[in-house]
Amino acid sequence: MFFAGLIGTFLVFRLGSVTWPPPSQADVRLPIGVTGLNTIVLLLSGYTMFQGLRAIRQDRQKELRNWLFATGLLGVIFLVVQGSEWVRLVHHGFTLSSGVYGSVFYVLIGCHALHVLIAVFWLLAVFARAIAGRFSANQYVGVEVCAIYWAFVVVLWPLLYILVYLI
Secondary structure (H helix, E strand, C coil), rough: HHHHHHHHHHHHHHHHCCCCHHHCCCCCCCCHHHHHHHHHHHHHHHHHHHHHHHHCCCCHHHHHHHHHHHHHHHHHHHHHHHHHHHHHHHHHCCCCCCCHHHHHHHHHHHHHHHHHHHHHHHHHHHHHHHHHCCCCCCCCHHHHHHHHHHHHHHHHHHHHHHHHHCC
């Protein structure tokens, strides 16, 4: 519901504007290519998370740890790339206070980044429990719930990318 509200707000501003981005920010160029590649990174992390869940359902402990590590690494790469692009945008004068365009961009994309960061920390806790051997084919609810949350941030991102970067 939270993201539905944010997306709704974005759409109200976007569809209510004659031109988008507004003329005062027409020179702002969002990093479509880099963010497109970063989208692939996040989608790949969804695959690795699913493989980790699949591994523990078959009681393959080592594979679980490897897939969780890969998922976390991909999540961190996604965040680092997003952060570096934000630094570049801010350096070019595109900030949260750059009018409606900057506000809706940073709030919407920033809230998603925060959710990915939460997912990475959650995954770290699951990874620590996996190292300690706390999961098995009969007991993996922690992995499963983390995978559901991870899937949420992964599936949400392409929608945000299309809405904010491409349309």
